[in-house]
Amino acid sequence: MNKVFISGNHAFAEAAIRAGCHCYFGYPITPQNELGEYMADHMRRLDRVFIQSESETAAINMVIGGAATGARVMTSSSSPGISLKQEGISFLAGFELPAVIVNVMRGGPGLGNIAPAQGDYFQATRGGGHGDYRTPVFAPASVQEIADLTYNAFAVADRYRTPVMMLSDGMMGQMKEPVVFPEPVGKLPEKEWALKGRGEGPSRYLCSLILDAMEMERHNWKLVRKYGEIEKNETRYEEYMLDDAEIVVIAYGTTARIAKGAIKRVRKDGVKAGLLRPITLWPFPRKALYELANRIRQFVVFEMSTGQMLEDVQIALAGKADIVFHGRPGGVVPTPVEFARIIYREYQKTAKTQL
Amino acid sequence: MKLKNAWPKYYKKGVVTHYCPGCGHGIVHRIVAEVLEELDLGKRAICVNPAGCAVLAYLYFDFDVIESAHGRGTAIATGVKRSRPDLFVFTYQGDGDLSAIGTAETIHSANRGENICVIFINNAVYGMTGGQLAPTTLLNMKTTTTPLGRDPKYDGYPLHITDVVAQFPGVVYAERVAVDGPAGIRKTKKAITNAFKTQVDGLGYSIIEVLSPCPTNWKLSPVDSFKWVTEVMMNEFPLGVLTDKRARKE
Numbered sequence: 163m164n165k166v167f168i169s170g171n172h173a174f175a176e177a178a179i180r181a182g183c184h185c186y187f188g189y190p191i192t193p194q195n196e197l198g199e200y201m202a203d204h205m206r207r208l209d210r211v212f213i214q215s216e217s218e219t220a221a222i223n224m225v226i227g228g229a230a231t232g233a234r235v236m237t238s239s240s241s242p243g244i245s246l247k248q249e250g251i252s253f254l255a256g257f258e259l260p261a262v263i264v265n266v267m268r269g270g271p272g273l274g275n276i277a278p279a280q281g282d283y284f285q286a287t288r289g290g291g292h293g294d295y296r297t298p299v300f301a302p303a304s305v306q307e308i309a310d311l312t313y314n315a316f317a318v319a320d321r322y323r324t325p326v327m328m329l330s331d332g333m334m335g336q337m338k339e340p341v342v343f344p345e346p347v348g349k350l351p352e353k354e355w356a357l358k359g360r361g362e363g364p365s366r367y368l369c370s371l372i373l374d375a376m377e378m379e380r381h382n383w384k385l386v387r388k389y390g391e392i393e394k395n396e397t398r399y400e401e402y403m404l405d406d407a408e409i410v411v412i413a414y415g416t417t418a419r420i421a422k423g424a425i426k427r428v429r430k431d432g433v434k435a436g437l438l439r440p441i442t443l444w445p446f447p448r449k450a451l452y453e454l455a456n457r458i459r460q461f462v463v464f465e466m467s468t469g470q471m472l473e474d475v476q477i478a479l480a481g482k483a484d485i486v487f488h489g490r491p492g493g494v495v496p497t498p499v500e501f502a503r504i505i506y507r508e509y510q511k512t513a514k515t516q517l
Numbered sequence: 518m519k520l521k522n523a524w525p526k527y528y529k530k531g532v533v534t535h536y537c538p539g540c541g542h543g544i545v546h547r548i549v550a551e552v553l554e555e556l557d558l559g560k561r562a563i564c565v566n567p568a569g570c571a572v573l574a575y576l577y578f579d580f581d582v583i584e585s586a587h588g589r590g591t592a593i594a595t596g597v598k599r600s601r602p603d604l605f606v607f608t609y610q611g612d613g614d615l616s617a618i619g620t621a622e623t624i625h626s627a628n629r630g631e632n633i634c635v636i637f638i639n640n641a642v643y644g645m646t647g648g649q650l651a652p653t654t655l656l657n658m659k660t661t662t663t664p665l666g667r668d669p670k671y672d673g674y675p676l677h678i679t680d681v682v683a684q685f686p687g688v689v690y691a692e693r694v695a696v697d698g699p700a701g702i703r704k705t706k707k708a709i710t711n712a713f714k715t716q717v718d719g720l721g722y723s724i725i726e727v728l729s730p731c732p733t734n735w736k737l738s739p740v741d742s743f744k745w746v747t748e749v750m751m752n753e754f755p756l757g758v759l760t761d762k763r764a765r766k767e
Binding site: 184185187211213215216217219220221223224225226227228229230231233235249250253257357358359360361362365366367368369370371 | 527559560561562563565572573575578579580581582583584585586589592593594595596597598599600601604605621622624625629
């Protein structure tokens, strides 16, 4: 077990290489450039494919081409670039092709800035592109988790034949932490459906065009059944100090990391706070939240946005508990002290009403 | 005389295409299937078909096909070929697909010298959507979005994208042909054979532009459409080899 000190962006790349990623296609955009640079440095030496494309649109379509041959493929970008990839992600979903897409989010809308933000939650969890589909979304909260989840993302993509989104931000991408990488993957799964030339067999095609409405509807419901399986098997979350908690923070990624600091802080003052951290944003850990609301009355949602995951929390809690939201959009990274103040304030309010 | 290859091996039998009477797609489809058979490439061929009239080409081609979003054909072909260099990869694209929405992909796949072939069908209009202005529409030509004819003041000039990419060092073979009659069809087949061999020999990018009739959207009879290709279209888009760097030493 070799522990290395490595940045989040490099960890995405190294984990992908170890997961057997055969092709990487990408276009430069800050704050994720180190990912593509790492790939440029390593992929060709390993006799694998690295192409710097002419645009994010081209990159995602190269991903489609690589995925169609059954190879494990990856692309990465940051918010504006991910918007450009949405057409291709919709096609991947329609084709049922596996691929891993990394979004190292930055402030927006528009060009925004290059500071860490979480404003692409809606885009990532609601499909993002056109048409009726979902994309599994993993939200790592440490560089170790970037490595582990990226490795896993390829397996999930292959298992369900679906694009998978890794949703992180400039903070996760840029910070360095010690990481133990998973062992390089052994045998990759056989892909019967991949295009390899017809050989002696019948010809095949991959298409998302289904002109017959009834047939298109069947395809849509087929996808829904698949998404149901993903919800059942792949929903992930972390519970932190929930056992005796009276107030619960919901946060993901960088924000969850900061929230943990805040919780440690308020615990010193006797505030029984805990954290539920969604690791998959879609599927969202709705059931876990709903059950938590049987014993918890007060929830606090922290995001580096104006309130996007907040809506999933509202849906999950279905009016069973109070929700307070605190967001810092635009690339502002909140501090543990800031979060601690809010947890403390809300906890006091609840305590007062209970008196 | 014995008829050879009465029905190409890689063209599905007993299928009626959706193409309009007099359309050039059927002719070019058949040529592609014939050349794949003659060069024994059908077993390892992957065609990237476009958004446009040829979006349904997979119903007729009897080799592996992947559909592309509008304009993205050469990016997908790049992904396929880079991932599996042993496969034979070509795109089949129309003028709107290749030289409007897909211009960036066309230019950059050509400039990278991807070892792929591009079959570029130029019929001077958007066929599938009902005959709108294409980058290749001739001056003064009437389309549904240039009802008074293409006016360069508003709509610019016919785009010669094959001439553009032919300038690139990465483009090894580029030729413009027309399926306007038996002689043109024979030349088209020869050009496509040259292009396919270029990839087989690992030399790089090739593009064959095929001037092709679209009677429905030109509002001409099939016979007049073929004449129009010869008499009018070729004046704007002269035929010939635009570049041939096959003899070049690397």
